[in-house]
Amino acid sequence: DAGVTQSPTHLIKTRGQQVTLRCSPKSGHDTVSWYQQALGQGPQFIFQYYEEEERQRGNFPDRFSGHQFPNYSSELNVNALLLGDSALYLCASSLGGDEVSGHEQFFGPGTRLTVL
């Protein structure tokens, strides 16, 4: 049973560029959440997708956008990259329709984004 997978593993971009990160959820999961983890910090919630809709959003600007596909995989897009966007981006999957077990999130290995 494959867990949560993310691609690419590492990415280097320059300021002003745009980036797309990808996530495939754990088999059987239908909800994908994205988190940003800056160096030395805990992960910060960006947004969550369920049934191809953004269900909740954290305190991130509109430069951060996402998408969920019918197969439940998801993309995170960041436009107009800033140096401060350098971080580990983590994807987590869960079961969206279950009140209790839906709160158990399984994380992927992350994508390390460096903005120069």
Added chain:
Amino acid sequence: AQSVTQPDIHITVSEGASLELRCNYSYGATPYLFWYVQSPGQGLQLLLKYFSGDTLVQGIKGFEAEFKRSQSSFNLRKPSVHWSDAAEYFCAVARGGATNKLIFGTGTLLAVQP
């Protein structure tokens, strides 16, 4: 607003010694509580969770945590630490309901001395 505090940024213990990592949360009701571990350059692995019921919960790798409502705490413990336990540990809370975003503490980095 919900928040999670992990007062210890860095802890060093000797191999075989006991361990307790502290976590305090701020929330009006009883949240869902989690401990995750992160090895260098890796994602997060769930160690244990508390949703309801018995306030002492057992997790993987010999870890346990105790929920104390009166102290708004959810401390992580292990009776005997192994060198492979060296990692960063994150406490997290979720509010419950339709959305399950996790709010994380800033983490505690555990070093294990031989």
